[in-house]
Amino acid sequence: MKPDVAVVVSQLVTGYRGQGRDTVVSGPFSAELHSGELTCLLGPNGAGKSTLLRTLSAFQPPLRGDISIEGRSLDDYSETELAKVIGVVLTDKIGANNMTVAQLVGLGRSPYTGFWGTLGDNDREVVDEAMTLVGIAELRDRAVQSLSDGERQKAMIAKALAQQTPVIFLDEPTAFLDYPSKVEIMRLLHSLSRSGGKTIFLSTHDLELALQIADCIWLMDKKLGIVTGSPEDLSLNGSMSRYFERDGISFDMDAGVFHIDYRPDASVKVTGRGARYNMVRKALLRNGIGCDESRDDVVVEVGDDDYSVNGCKVTTIAEVVNEVMRLC
Numbered sequence: 276m277k278p279d280v281a282v283v284v285s286q287l288v289t290g291y292r293g294q295g296r297d298t299v300v301s302g303p304f305s306a307e308l309h310s311g312e313l314t315c316l317l318g319p320n321g322a323g324k325s326t327l328l329r330t331l332s333a334f335q336p337p338l339r340g341d342i343s344i345e346g347r348s349l350d351d352y353s354e355t356e357l358a359k360v361i362g363v364v365l366t367d368k369i370g371a372n373n374m375t376v377a378q379l380v381g382l383g384r385s386p387y388t389g390f391w392g393t394l395g396d397n398d399r400e401v402v403d404e405a406m407t408l409v410g411i412a413e414l415r416d417r418a419v420q421s422l423s424d425g426e427r428q429k430a431m432i433a434k435a436l437a438q439q440t441p442v443i444f445l446d447e448p449t450a451f452l453d454y455p456s457k458v459e460i461m462r463l464l465h466s467l468s469r470s471g472g473k474t475i476f477l478s479t480h481d482l483e484l485a486l487q488i489a490d491c492i493w494l495m496d497k498k499l500g501i502v503t504g505s506p507e508d509l510s511l512n513g514s515m516s517r518y519f520e521r522d523g524i525s526f527d528m529d530a531g532v533f534h535i536d537y538r539p540d541a542s543v544k545v546t547g548r549g550a551r552y553n554m555v556r557k558a559l560l561r562n563g564i565g566c567d568e569s570r571d572d573v574v575v576e577v578g579d580d581d582y583s584v585n586g587c588k589v590t591t592i593a594e595v596v597n598e599v600m601r602l603c
């Protein structure tokens with residue numbers, strides 16, 4: 276059974292109002308976000324991801340169309356009501372450098388206490404719980420400016436959690452993070468959507484990661500418009516290829532990964548099997564050398580412990596490549 280619809284976008288057109296002329300960035304399009312799901316917004320630079328997130332967060336008005344959250348149009352919410360429904364995590368500098376992590380996360384309680392409001396026992400409990408959920412409880416007294424990018428991102432997510440909203444929007448939460456931290460943040464957001472029944476919608480350029488972790492994907496492109504679906508459906512129906520394949524880059528539907536297409540200038544025969552065999556082929560291809568079973572002038576044999584090139588033994592793949600390059 277499909278989870279509840281939390282956000283409905285109807286015939287939405289996003290963009291910027293100008294004097295006499297509007298600049299349309301995306302739309303018109305209609306789509307839904309479901310509670311308990313992590314949805315990723317993917318698209319090339321300039322496609323309009325931040326503009327869409329700002330529009331959904333009510334930071335800028337739509338040019339046309341309607342957005343409704345939990346059955347009510349965005350226009351019908353007061354500012355305070357909105358802050359209890361949508362938590363927003365932007366990539367902009369957060370301007371919280373003189374605060375401790377606990378103070379920053381405590382700002383998430385402002386819809387309930389007022390900006391200068393003092394936190395009560397319940398607020399402090401919520402703040403502690405948010406920091407624990409995100410795994411930063413031990414950082415509570417650290418100054419925000421002393422945090423790493425990954426820790427700061429977690430603190431911002433904890434702040435959004437402390438806001439206790441059913442919907443959270445995040446603009447590129449994995450930007451500037453190393454790969455393990457990107458995976459950690461994405462898995463954290465996925466588990467928060469599952470365990471807390473939250474609707475989490477984020478933009479990212481980490482396509483392969485999004486394909487592995489997201490429940491749903493929105494693909495966005497200025498020319499192609501917006502399509503939505505599960506990562507697997509969008510892979511199989513060709514949408515991933517249509518939106519992201521460029522000259523020299525192809526999308527492998529089965530593996531859900533992108534490949535750089537090399538055009539080899541020469542070819543050799545490679546024999547063997549398993550991971551070492553695949554790695555040799557990969558290293559040769561990167562150096563402009565393809566594999567051709569019919570070749571017999573240059574033959575690379577991949578053994579269990581070493582390699583040979585035309586009978587000459589070597590121990591590393593780098594040496595295989597050097598030897599083959601010398602012969603080709």
Ligand SMILES: Nc1ncnc2c1ncn2[C@@H]1O[C@H](COP(=O)(O)OP(=O)(O)OP(=O)(O)O)[C@@H](O)[C@H]1O
Pocket residue numbers: 291298300318319320321322323324325326327
């Ligand atoms: N204030 C503005 N006024 C007019 N046009 C704008 C404004 N801000 C952004 N744009 C334009 O809107 C388009 C979409 O920009 P946006 O930042 O939403 O894209 P994006 O998909 O988030 O890009 P990126 O992946 O590079 O962050 C771009 O062509 C941009 O130049």
